[in-house]
Amino acid sequence: MSVLGRNIVGEFFGCPSELLNDVSLIESKMLGAARAAHATVISATFHHFSPFGVSGVVVIQESHLAIHTWPEYGYAALDVFTCGDTIDPWEIYKFLHAELQVGSGSAIELGRGQRQLLSWQPLEGTARRGQSAPPSPLRNIWFTELCGEVALSLRHAGEPLLRVQSPHQKIEIFDTLAYGRALVLDGMVMTTEQDEYVYHEMVTHPAMLTHAHPQRVLVIGGGDGGVARELLRHEALQEVTVVEIDEAVIAACRRHLPTLSRGLAHPKVNLIVADGVKYVQGCAGSSFDLVIVDSTDPVGPAKGLFSPDFYAHVRRILRPDGVAVSQAESPRHSAQLFSDIYQCHAALFGADHVFPYLISVPTYPSGLWSLLYTTAGAGHPLTPLDTERARRFTDEQHLRYYSDEVHRASFALPGYVKSLLRQGV
């Protein structure tokens, strides 16, 4: 774009007075307009003025829309500002024109911040680590993951490094200031360079260091390569099969997240592009020591990875002393989901074979995340842990989150999590 932003300044005449004086109705129409334009809403503030008039603003990830109404004149003034080219501000104007029962309306578009008139100057706090200047001067652009009533926002460099729609999902990679590159699938943060080690170390090492002799491991999902990279730290391992449904995720991570994806090229790794649900159906019984389900959230392509049918096959393909580790969402943010995933495992494996544990991932909703360590046989996540060996492993591998102490502590559950397991939400 030749400008930093697009600004539509509009006027509506001849609107019904009672409509323009109804603050909650104006609020809902403005939010509706933002959604109709596929904008991401960050916050909204609306005020009614006595005796007549409403003012309000909706802050969107792409900038803002604001309105001021004069019911006594049937008049409203509209201001829509968007940055980037992901949404069209005219969609907002058209939506409101229809919804506010406008008699006649007019609007003009202004290009704001013409690039040929700008010169960038470094401001304190804008320089990125390792770079002398942000790649896009004067940009203050945020990715926001909306998670129901809360949201996580990450400021990033401007245009995404990658934005593609694969047959399975929308894949984006942002260069964020706080967490490095972030892999985002269908609007949800999957992993970031700066905190990925928490999840990848913890989904892997507790099981690898408590199973007696893990040799064959199956990873369902995991196309970013983070789990494979951690598994390969264990030299005794013979074979890792990674089954990722979306080859575009593998390609994206190979190109933009090499610190994760490097493991996928190792000769011990057998990388298969296939639907994990169908893959486990075709596996012979008792064929894996460890199955790690490194799924996305239970929407879109990963839905089937949360079904009883899928886990019945996981149980079948585990060796008698095998272990399954699955990501089980956040007990804080998604209590119902967490409880459902636990109940699904407990029904199939037996409640005394399912051991939830907690990790702290700053870029996942609420920051508190859970994993399930589930045993096919008599295994246990704590009693076989050889503390000395775990310490040596942690030191030699320079792990950043896992340690024998964290291993034990992560299985200690707060009261509210225990009661979710006992009685659900």
Ligand code: SPD
């Ligand atoms: N809400 C995000 C949950 C993502 C869990 N899987 C992460 C994949 C990283 N390899």
